[in-house]
Amino acid sequence: MKDLWFFLKLFKPHSGWLAAGAFLSLLTAFASIALLTLSGWFISSSAIAGLVAVDGNALVFNFMLPAAQIRALAISRTLGRYGERVVTHEATFRVLAGIRSWFFQQLVPLAPGRLPAMRSGDLLSRMTADIDALDALYLRLVAPAVVAAIGVTAVIVFLAFYSPLISLTTGIMLVIASVVLPWVFNRLGREGAEEIVVLAANFRIRQIDMMQGLADLIANQAYGRFSGFLEQFSNLMINTQRRNNRLSAISSAFTLLLSQIALLMALVLAAVSFKDGLLSGSDFALVVFCVIAAFELVMPLPQAMQMLAKTQKAASRIRQVADMPPTIKLGTATDCGFCQPFPPGEGWGEGGQRPTKALPASYDLQLNDVSFRYPDQQNFVLKNISLTIPQGSKIAIVGANGSGKTTLLHLLMRYYDPGQGSILLAGHNLKQFDVDELMTCFGVLSQRSQLFAASIKENLLIAKADSSTTELDTAIKAAGLENFIGYLPEGLDTWVGESGLKVSGGEARRIALARLYLKNAPVLILDEPTEGLDVETERDLFTALADFARDKTVIMVTHREAGLGLVDIVYGMERGVLRRL
């Protein structure tokens, strides 16, 4: 509940839209109930008045007003429904946009240290889905609940004018149908719902297992066994869902039954009052029709209750991620418009001043006795590493997967802070520099070349937003992209990435290389720069790099032999220990 409340507070800037949406919903519901109620009253009044008229007496019933009211209600119900849908959707889109930018802001300090773990676990895409799920919070939860609460109260008060007893019984039934019943059935279904979460998690783990080990499974004739197992899991899930669905079906049946019982009671009570002369014939019909129409108010609530659990989970997952402490200690960030104030103590100490030391003129890097382990792991990834990389020197670190090479690079760029020892840039601890400023020193080429869903040009401009056409051309030529781009009908404006042109690994790497040229940073970090490329592209890439890196510091990590010609010194890394080869 706390999590939902948190997000509701984020809704605040859009409260005008939200309130307007709820108001229009209420107006529509009111018109809808009033239309039926008034119609019922009008018909029976007419019947009674008609009887009198037939008997020969003068017609005393003013039929013009209610007939006009009925027409007015019909129109306002139509307009209200339309307005409600437009306004509530407008509100939802605004709210979601707000949550997205809030989440992005929360994530900025977490990148890049925390990001890889989220990416591999598919966590990010789940997060995006979770944020989308929050649209239900207003549209299906808050708005119907507000409408139901106000509407039910109004109906109860209205009925009390005619018959307090009917008002009471109907009120009780409405509350049972809208609050008690969904609550009871939610409780009954909770076990099953939790069971599904566990089953689904197991299913996911086993399937990921199966996909990653597919070659081993097929080669060992074990695929059928594993997929059969998963199908069993699927059946278990469906069986649990079946039980839950049965519960919810029973709950819907009960809701209907309750509304009908309320109607029956109203009918009987009204009949009794009528006999006793407490209720006129036309009011009899009015009360009955009002009770029938009133249940429309609570119809969306059982569904809203189910939504509640789901939305709650999404909200708490988003907050878990957003509340993670960054992997490095930062001062007070100034570029963080309206972030939450960060909890004092953990992760945010050191006086709260953003370090502003200007970047030095030289880029000598030095590691003094650096050891490091990831926060959630026991083993040290790097052990007592001391290394000096003077400006302009070129080194390579070779070693098997998992030996700690990439971690070393990440420490240099301050994705993490070392647990022990220190890393110096021109004699100053890295922590003394502003993180963003520090990043401008490094040009990175890695096996993951991130292309954004944008045009090639925009993808290049990330590196240097104000690049001139000549600069772009030079970078493209240097990266060997000339032919590739010349061949595309839309040239530089070709859309790449998601839903765009499929770019091969080699071409993506060349685009990353062009970015490297544009950024023109003094220190080049090459993390397995040719992994996954064919021999030819690899050769081209290193030829291009050799030229570009002439006056720059090069720190390359690789487990391939190609490219070692680029460097002067080769280090070997084995289980976190570095030695010169």
Added chain:
Amino acid sequence: MQLTETDNQTYFDKSKAREKTCSAWLKEQGKTVRKPILFAAMAGIVNGSGIIAQSAALAFIMQAIIIDKLSSASVITPVMALGAMFILRSFCVYLHQTWGFEAGAQVRETVRQQLFAKLRAIGPAGIKQRQSGELAAVTLEQVDALENYFSRYLPQQTIAGALPVIMIIVVMPVNWVAGLIFLLTGPLVPVFMALVGMGAASANRSQFLAMARMSGYFLDRLQGLETLKLFGQATSELANINKIADGFREKTMAVLRIAFLSSAILEFFSAVAVALVAVYAGLGLLGLIHFGPAQHISLSEALFVLLLAPEFFMPLRQLAINYHDRAAALGAADAILAILEQDADALDIGSACVSQSGQTSLIEYNNASKSYDKRQVLTDINLRIAAGEKIALAGESGAGKTTLLNLLLGFEAATGGQVLLNGLTINRERAAKAISWVGQNAYIFHGSIKDNIALADPDASEQSIINAAQAAGVTEFSAQLPEGLLTPIGERGYGLSGGQVQRIALARAFLKNASIVLLDEPTANLDAANKALLLDVIDQLFIDKTLIIATHDPLVINRMDRRIELQQGRLVS
């Protein structure tokens, strides 16, 4: 970085064509569950008929009490009937929901089976391009997203077609003017349904697409946050995200404002029907209208048609609501079809048997070539391997060693020539029977060490598993683990060293006891001491087998009887 107008348009157009394919596929799936869908629809129709009967009873009772002033005793029967209707309708609501569920459940079950079969057919090479997390999301969440289309939308479609017709048929004899009002305000139900369909569909589509596109954009930037930060663009990107979201909101709302008109029209007719019926019946009762049956209308008739007026439009309104389920199912179908439509090579269970001229070797490559697009990886490989040979497959990394082995395993199909095993064209099943394979990164599954060793033969005896573990040197480290061979080990062999994983994989291959053994760079991640140990183990384990080791390690090459060298995809010795 902004989305341009044209791009947006092409995106919408492209998705429209795709939507047709997906919608056809959904219909195809619906055919297999006609029965439960029909039952669910029937329950809904009976429920609707119950409403008619209930309205009649209610109208009768009110007439009896208000106008005819009958005693309470005389309305007991209709009140009982009313009660009976309540129970019947509640029961129908239950049945409607449970039958509907069965339709969705059956589809989901079969689609999951299809997906699993397809993933096997695509094989390891084809599946490499996709993230396993994404694949799991398809078989899990996306398949689940199909449920409501079959359990709710399709039954409701039938109900919305049938119920209004039934109501008109019932109302006509009672009061043909009211019947006519129904008929005219819902201008011939099918026309209306098309209107609802188009409006709701376009509303849903644009809303769905806007959401999908926005979260796609958002996800794209989140995933690239590291890169953005590297180039100091994270903060400026935030402004972009907001701008894009705003642009999308405006464009989507422009579409929605029009699309919502269709539901407003539905709402309008529904409200107008109620109003018209009420005014007509009311004025008729007053004796002010002399058109149609108005003169002789009774209160019960008037109340009956008034009660039915809102119910007449209920099924259509419900259908409009369920359109959301359809949009969700279409999105899911898109993701599912992306896998089901992927081409599988014929190697899964390919059957063509080829007897070749001359004598049969155990393994034979005849002019085998392999290329990816333009890139030639293997060129005209001619190679014969006899039973019992011990072969080193040498070559630089990238020379094509792994591809050569993959062709033999059936993981990849040759683009030219053929690969034969015992004189028969290779396929995965044959290969899996005849070959034990340990890849460069042997995969360790969730489970115990023992389960992992017994992968090929889960029924292997305790003793034979222990023997294999001992022979491959697994027991040397498993003895130090808390539960020995039964110790659970997780994803990617978490907690085990590279050498230990290799040993488990070797024990796995040994236990399988196939006549051919392929090892791909078994010593790649090992230091010198471990390397020597492992090679001794390999020598002992596979002494009576045909052994092929892909390696560029001279130490390994020297131990083998025959050396085959690949250079840039060609055999050189």
